[in-house]
Amino acid sequence: MIYTLTVNPSLDYMIKLDALRIGEIQRTSEEEIIYGGKGINVSRMLQHLGLSSIAYGFVGGESAQMYVQGVIGEGIHASFLPVKKGFTRINVKIFADQETQINGQGPQPDATELEEMLQRLSQLGQGDILVIAGSMQSSIPDTYYAQIVRMLQANGALCIVDTSNAALLHVLEEKPFLIKPNIQELEELFRCPMREGILFSSMQALQQKGVKNVLVSCGGDGAYLLDEQGAIYYGKSAHGIVVSTIGCGDSMTAGFLYGWLQHGDYKEAFRMGLAAGSASAFTYGIAKGEAVKQLADQIEIEILRELDKN
């Protein structure tokens, strides 16, 4: 079974403005609430591609009910733990001449609540896949994701992680199956701009720590994959009219997982990841499965380095 974990889900309040004018009272021209958060977006894209998953996470306060009902209403299997302190955050996504995002803090799980989640996750084992995605609230130790990956991999489950900064650094030590930083997150991690040569050596440094596959997304510039056999691929994004880039990374993670489960091949997984990311860029929200499959044929992938023969 596939599981996703979103420790800090969000009601994504998507609003359209002609232009964003700081310091003024403005009225929206369109508005919508999307039940967001990185893991949930992964579950949603998997569902659109025909794969079911169970979404775990923490919710809190009065916004929790709206969130959980919204997610379940979409047919996503959700099992969220209530947190006493704080409320499920509302992330404001402004579409004007540019995209602006203001992400909230979210509910603060305490030690007992964090332990309860670990108990729940400890049931996963051989044949299960957990996708952990998103940032963590300040009450959660930086080592929490690493602790989860250690426990699950010892049980025989496979882990995919999309996070950044200290949480990502700790996770690397546990050698997950896949990480998917974007280029900015990689630059933050290595504290330097990622020109091509540096990018490859950085991806290899991450793999030397034990991560099997490193997928680095670069927005409209496509993505790079270093697979577990040492091959490096570059894939271009598809061309189209960009509507919203929110959820592109999550779509890419889901597409990659889908492609890998379908074909057992990293290049095909990469193709589906790129197609899913771009399809969501051309959609307001997470793209439908049909749109992803149509784009997959147009995705061009270059092999930059062949497989390691040793």
Ligand SMILES: Nc1ncnc2c1ncn2[C@@H]1O[C@H](COP(=O)(O)OP(=O)(O)O)[C@@H](O)[C@H]1O
């Ligand atoms: N402007 C865009 N045009 C086409 N495809 C895009 C665009 N932005 C993102 N994508 C696709 O989605 C993938 C993930 O996007 P990215 O913005 O790098 O992720 P994240 O949301 O994690 O920052 C990219 O590698 C690309 O395939």
Ligand SMILES: O=P(O)(O)OC[C@H]1O[C@](O)(COP(=O)(O)O)[C@@H](O)[C@@H]1O
């Ligand atoms: O957990 P974080 O890093 O605060 O991000 C949460 C936000 O990320 C999203 O999942 C979108 O993520 P991506 O654009 O990186 O795919 C939003 O739905 C949500 O508001």
